[in-house]
Amino acid sequence: MDLLNCTWTLSFLLAGFAAPRTLRPLAFLGTLCIYILTLAGNLFIIVLVQADAALSTPMYFFLSILSFLELWYVSTTAPTLLHTWLHGRSPIPATVCFIQLYVFHSLGMTECYLLGVMTLDRYLAICRPLHYHALMSRKVRLWLAGATWGAGFSAALVPAGLTASLPFCWKEVAHYFCDLAPLMRLACVDTGWHARVHGAVIGVATGCNFVLILGLYGGILRAVLKLPLAASRAKAFSTCSSHMTVVSLFFGSAFVVYVGSAGSHAEGTDKRIALVYTILTPFLNPIIYTLCNKEVKEAVRMVTQRIRTMWKGP
Template sequence: LDLCFTTSTVPQLLINLHGLDKTISYGGCVAQLFIFLALGSTECLILVAMAFDRYAAVCNPLHYTTIMHPVFCRALTISCWIGGLVNSLIQTGLVMAMRLCGHQINHFFCEMPVFLKLACEDTEGTEAKMFVARTIALACPAVLTLGSYVHIVRAVLKIKSMSGRRKAFGTCGSHLVVVSLLYGSGIYTYLQPVRRYSESKGKFVALFYTIVTPMFNPLIYTLRNKDVKGALWKVLGRGTDPG
């Protein structure tokens, strides 16, 4: 998911940086917007599914294999992808219905707030519809994820042994870092009025969640693995990590 998410923006960015032609067709721009929104929305929903997985592992460890049955996991994953596609269809459709006055996008990819700034008409109604879609795809998953972690923290605090607490927090720590990075930047960009959107700040935040966060996600998720940590220490020239 992260690989596809990055691929939807970075190749066009590199073309614009390397060549003199810094244009993209309207159809290509809309396609980029649709793919980017679909993958971004899917990732937000998958993070909720992962939060539920952590909740089941920490709060109901004896029933974990029953709760997180492979059939249920597949259904949960498919639902996340369908939800992301539906959200993208709604928002991209609303953009295509608008009449645009400008042809110059002050951004390194086709993002929703920039499209709204190019509209010739009053976008208040469109923004309201988009706000509902964004709330369902972004704010609701964030609230559900935080709710899961409230229950997880309560369960962890009831564990008497320090080793048990460290193991429980280790299970959730990597996921919580990814959640904070993605939801924080996404909420800043998509849940503020377009009139308050700053193009300079918007480009910086977009660079963060389109390139930086997906790049660090593999490290964040895998550094708990002893083999990965050992390989990293070897690359750094320090031999095998004694821990």
């Protein structure tokens, strides 16, 4: 299409999901319940780590950072989804749309880096136990946590900035939030170069971290298999099981959506898969870490006992 014939838009329409009007209230209530439970679950993890001295270790420090990140991550898209369930196609100012795009990808890349740091923490704990606390001192933990946020919010500037600079000829975004692929479909210029840049930036963030995680887990596996006792091996694996589950959910859905050119997937497929990493994963993370981790379960039991004692009184 000739660029001169394009209409520059100041707002977009979020299409949301095509669902019968009678089912939308149920979908709204279901999404709202999951959203509230997600906020409650991640807040609970943060409070639990702060309240229980047994969880004052690097592993749980990074877990609390992950839960804090998930609070913002899910809040970037869930309110928009709730609005589209109630009102159908929803207008969103272009500026707000691009801010949502930037914040969403910043938090997503931050989580990607943070999962790599959490794997490094497990590697040092299992493979370098004698030097673990020196290598993961409070100063190092704070530096690593800050670096993940800085790297995530810096890397997201490239795809968000390039997308915001495009001329858009159509207004309806075939999604329930502003994401790269559905926005690029609305551009009235060739976006091949933009897609390659997006793929390179996001590919480096996800691909390099994924390779790092695989390499570190390879070292963990070799170290664990050398342990003489089966009980020791089981204990070592148990400290990694919840993290491996979260990594699988996060990277599995991210690779399906973002590997390849933007727009290479069907619109409906993008939206359904997006539900996994925008809504389902933040909801499941506190459950996974609570059910799969003995220390967290013990901390929950202790806190519950304290609350019961307080209610009963002296």
